[in-house]
Amino acid sequence: MTVGIVVFPGSNCDRDVRWALEGCLEISTRFLWHEERDLSGLEAVVIPGGFSYGDYLRCGAIARFAPVLEEVKAFAERGGAVLGICNGFQVLTEMGLLPGALTRNEKLHFICEPAELTVQPGQCRWLQGYGADETVTFPIAHGEGRFQCESDQRKALEDGGQVVLRYRQNPNGSVADIAGITNAGGNVLGLMPHPERACDSQTGGADGRRLLASLLG
Amino acid sequence: MLDPAGEATRAAAGRLGVTGVTRLRIGKAIEVELEADDQASAQAQLELLSDRLLANPVIENWSLERLEQVSITAA
Numbered sequence: 001m002t003v004g005i006v007v008f009p010g011s012n013c014d015r016d017v018r019w020a021l022e023g024c025l026e027i028s029t030r031f032l033w034h035e036e037r038d039l040s041g042l043e044a045v046v047i048p049g050g051f052s053y054g055d056y057l058r059c060g061a062i063a064r065f066a067p068v069l070e071e072v073k074a075f076a077e078r079g080g081a082v083l084g085i086c087n088g089f090q091v092l093t094e095m096g097l098l099p100g101a102l103t104r105n106e107k108l109h110f111i112c113e114p115a116e117l118t119v120q121p122g123q124c125r126w127l128q129g130y131g132a133d134e135t136v137t138f139p140i141a142h143g144e145g146r147f148q149c150e151s152d153q154r155k156a157l158e159d160g161g162q163v164v165l166r167y168r169q170n171p172n173g174s175v176a177d178i179a180g181i182t183n184a185g186g187n188v189l190g191l192m193p194h195p196e197r198a199c200d201s202q203t204g205g206a207d208g209r210r211l212l213a214s215l216l217g
Numbered sequence: 218m219l220d221p222a223g224e225a226t227r228a229a230a231g232r233l234g235v236t237g238v239t240r241l242r243i244g245k246a247i248e249v250e251l252e253a254d255d256q257a258s259a260q261a262q263l264e265l266l267s268d269r270l271l272a273n274p275v276i277e278n279w280s281l282e283r284l285e286q287v288s289i290t291a292a
Contacts, residue, residue, distance in 0.1 A: 173221075
């Protein structure tokens with residue numbers, strides 16, 4: 001299988017994702033430049049972290065119009081597995097594949113530290129390797145990770161079992177401690193923490209391996 | 218809408234000695250020049266632009282203001 005990794009001008013976790021997938025998990029990857037439209041042969045697509053198009057205007061706002069994302073949107077709507085990490089999560093909300101928005105951290109600081117998360121895998125395809133209520137540690141590294149949405153959207157997410165990752169100690173003011181959500185189909189996951197930075201026990205933990213490896217199962 | 222940057226700036230105003238600031242919000246002002254056949258068309262295009270690109274209505278409110286005369290001077 002091959003996983004596509006979207007690369008925008010300003011992406012900076014694209015190589016981390018490639019290293020985690022190829023180096024740690026022996027899953028082949030293909031970079032998808034933002035102007036590309038060919039997703040043929042891909043089993044999944046990752047939108048990595050970084051500062052797409054310099055985060056001009058708003059995080060993810062310009063990226064939403066990238067040619068590659070038109071194809072990613074169609075791919076997701078056909079049930080294809082799509083993972084958005086950090087800036088990738090921001091992009092998924094701007095695209096409308098996931099509800100809500102990510103805003104400036106409550107205390108305005110850029111936060112870079114390990115975060116303990118509680119997993120509720122539900123129907124999310126990316127999280128089937130984890131048990132219900134399992135605690136994992138992924139690093140976070142963001143200035144704009146405070147998840148917000150309308151109260152009716154939040155109720156729909158909660159009722160649908162789509163809030164799949166929550167912070168045990170809320171670092172950024174996200175509503176309901178939300179760190180990651182999935183879509184109704186469970187094929188799209190967006191999260192602020194970085195599972196690709198938790199794939200090698202020599203660099204501080206390997207809790208992220210099962211997330212990235214879930215597609216092999 | 219939550220505005221933590223505005224709230225931090227309001228607190229700093231107090232430390233400067235300006236204690237009467239009861240509300241301070243930080244947002245963006247975007248200047249747009251647009252060619253269109255008529256005003257209704259310009260208005261429609263600007264509303265589309267504001268709602269779909271310039272602002273994210275989930276977290277931001279926006280309004281349009283028409284400037285009759287704009288002069289831009291190079292610094």
